[in-house]
Amino acid sequence: MAEKNVQYTEDSIRSLDWKEHIRLRPGMYIGKLGDGSAQDDGIYVLVKEVLDNSIDEHMMGYGRTIEVKISEHKVEVRDYGRGIPLGKVIDCVSKINTGGKYDSGAFQKSVGLNGVGTKAVNALSENFKVQSYRDGQTKVAVFEKGELIEDRPITSTSERNGTKIVFSPDSSVFKNYHFIPEYLENQIWNYAFLNAGLTVNYNGKKFFSDKGLHDLLDRRLDDDSERYPIIHLKGEDIEMALTHTNQYGEEYYSFVNGQYTTQGGTHLAAFREALVRAIREFYKKDYDASDIRQSIAGAIAVRVQEPVFESQTKTKLGSHSVGPDGPTLRTFVNDFIKTELDNYLHKNPDTANAMLKRILQSERERKEISGIKKLANERAKKANLHNKKLRDCRVHYDDPKANEEAKNNTMLFITEGDSASGSITKSRDVQTQAVFSLRGKPLNCFGMTKKVVYENEEFNLLQHALNIEDGIESLRYRKIVIATDADVDGMHIRLLIMTYFLQFFPDLVKNGHLYILDTPLFRVRNKKETIYCYSDEERRNAIAKLGNKPEITRFKGLGEISPDEFGGFIGEDIRLEPIILKKDTKIADLLSFFMGKNTPHRQNFIIDRLKVEKDIVDDPKKAKDKEETEAA
Known part of the structure; x- marks a missing residue:
């Protein structure tokens, strides 16, 4: 019960300084925190905020090379731009609303516009060092958690002009964080694709692109011999690339002023609409929009003055004009695509015929499953009224009114069996965590058409729970988490679920939504103490730490873990392994190898990697003896 005599006076009102506010409300500045397992976690936003400043220098014509070094807990970025004016080095990284982006003559159509980015990095770093090189002189300042601890005097230097920033994210803010190299490489490739002539050297590897968005699509898509050549169009302040693949779903990459807008926005919506309109007009037939966009892979980049993003992390573009006196962004994108795509298809009849063939194929497939789809959706609607498989949460990823931080924490656990589902259901956070229960092993859908998604009740209910029937724009959960036992049956179920997503919703996986x-x-x-161990090495370390014959329990399945304990594993310290598709991962080959016919090649692969788990003993004395024997 609250006390009634708490005084509300002038002393109750306090003003936070810039770093206190950022550290108290980091989500306002960098989105969610996270541990690095998701590609939009805060540690990657910190890297992006520093790199954005170097990219803006390049866009203004200063500096063609950026050096990036990232180790486990340290980031170093050195550009060869103009260098921060020496008298303003400290202000630029520690005073909110201080920067060059407010002077439209110095920076046109830049990424960072609010003067907050580098300050947020500074405030959220254990160590932060900035050094500016300018016209034969250099200035260094060092901070800890936003606090200036070293202000070195200006000295002479022979180094080239530019800026160097070195920082280590604060481990008390980003708990148990780790950088995933694939996420960093994708981030840096995007900078290269969007900035012709720029070279980024990252940990000794060169990132450079000749063909911009054409290269981006080429790198991100499977090698598909049936795919027609990528259509690549460029204009003033706009660039696009487009093709159709043999995969289900739609796959898009959208950018504003070099910023990867992972949640799309006005420019992406305009792109999707304009493609449908232009293609209908070219073929002079009113094709269904879903047939035109099925299996499409596209990328669009626009540059606008003073972009309006829906959050500080700039992942979704709001609605506005191209410039102060220009057309709306929607009109600008539509006019460009209507003219340029039409011209391209007229000049390249082979590509136009290949595109038409793909659209007609999608139309045939849609008509083939229309009957079963209607019946399945009616069943799903009835089931949704009382869906026993789904224990839903209150906040959803596609809710425009929900809190941004809560939306980013939404997840759906896919579990197998009543005991595992029960443990998670009782211990989950009902605000952001939902549970979908499988009846047993799902169908191996490898090589099947999308018809099976509607014929199989479980697959259809899962599709409806996620709200992905018409694409991932309305996805209801930020993370889809496969939660199965770590035994042979659990691993098999895991593979079957992954096959379902890779076969029918590959864009969901490619956009970083699937986890283990x-x-x-x-x-x-x-x-006195309990330690949970995720590997044999952690178990040995825990035994060494606790000593004196600790009690050791081996969890054989999720159902054995009590709900009270489970709450600790799916709460703040949750450990998730993202499913990452690398550049050389071809989905068709991957599924064929693991889920196709039982070939000798696969048998040899399994035998070569077979490990027989040593007996784990629960008896503390035997465990201690075993440890000593192993040590000897």
Whole structure:
């Protein structure tokens, strides 16, 4: 019960300084925090904010090379732009609303416009060092958690002009964080694709692109011999690339002023609409929009003055004009695509015929499953009224009114069996965590058409729970988490679920929405302390730490873990392994190898990697003896 005599006076009102506010409300500045397992986690936003400043220098014509070094917990970025004016080095990284982006003559159509980015990096770093090189002189300032601890005097230098920033994210803010190299490489490739003539050297590897968005699509798509050549169009302040693949779903990459807008926005909506309109007009037939966009892969980049983003992290563009006196962005994109795509298709009849063939194929497939689809959707609607498989949460990723941080924490656990589902359901956060229960092993859908998604009740209900029937724009959960036992049956179920997503919703995987839940294998405890261990190495370390014959429990399945314990594994310290498709990963080959016919090649692969798990003993004395024997 609240106390009634708490005084509300002038002393109750306090003003936070810039760094206190950022550290108290980091989500306002960098979105969600996270541990690095998601590609939009805060540690990647910190890297982006520093790189954006170097990119803006390049866009203004200063500096063709950026050096980036990233180790486990340290980031170093050196550009060869003009260098921060020496007298303003400290202000530029520690005073909100201080920067050059407000002077439209110095920066046109830049990424960072609010003067907050580098300050947020500074405030959220254990160590932050900025050094500017300018006209034979250099200035260094060092900070800890936004606090200036070293202000070195200006000295002479022989180094080329530019800026160097070195920082380490604060481990008390980003708990158990780790950088995933694939996410960083994708981030840096995007900078290269969007900035012709720019070279980014990242950890000794050169990132450079000749053909911009053409190269981006070429790198991101499977090698598909049936895919027609990528259509690549460029104009003033706009660039696009387009093709159709043999995969289900739509796949888009959208950018504004070099910023990867992962949640799309006005420019992407305009792009999708304009493609349908232009293609209908070219073929002079009113094709269904879903047939035109099925299996499409596209990329669009626009440059606008003073872009209006829907959040500080700039992942979704709001609605506005191209410039102060220009047309709306929607009209600008539509006019460009209507003219340029039409011209291209007239000049390239082979590509036009290949595109038409793909659209007609999608039309045939849609008509083939229209009957079963209607019946399945009616069943799903009835089931949704009382869906026993889904224990939903209150906040959803596609809710425009929901809190941004809560939306980014939404997740759906896909579990198997009543005991595992029960443990997660009882211990989950009902605000942001939902549970979908499988009846048993799902169908192996490898090589099947999308018809099976509607014929199989479980697959259809899962599709409806996620709200992805018409694409991932309305996805209801930010993370889809496969939560199965770490035994042979659990691994098989995991593969079957992954096959379902890779076969029918590959864009969901490519956009970083699919994860595996990492749960502890052991509990090591004495009367004072309990340590949960996720590997044999962690178990040995825990035994060494606790000493004196601790009690060791081996968890054989999720159902064995009590709901109270489970709450600790799916809460703040949740460990998730993202499913990442690398450049050389071809989905068709991957599925064929793991889920196709049982070939000798696959048998040899399994035998070569077969490990027989050593017996794990629960008896503390035997465990201690075993440890000593192993050590000897």
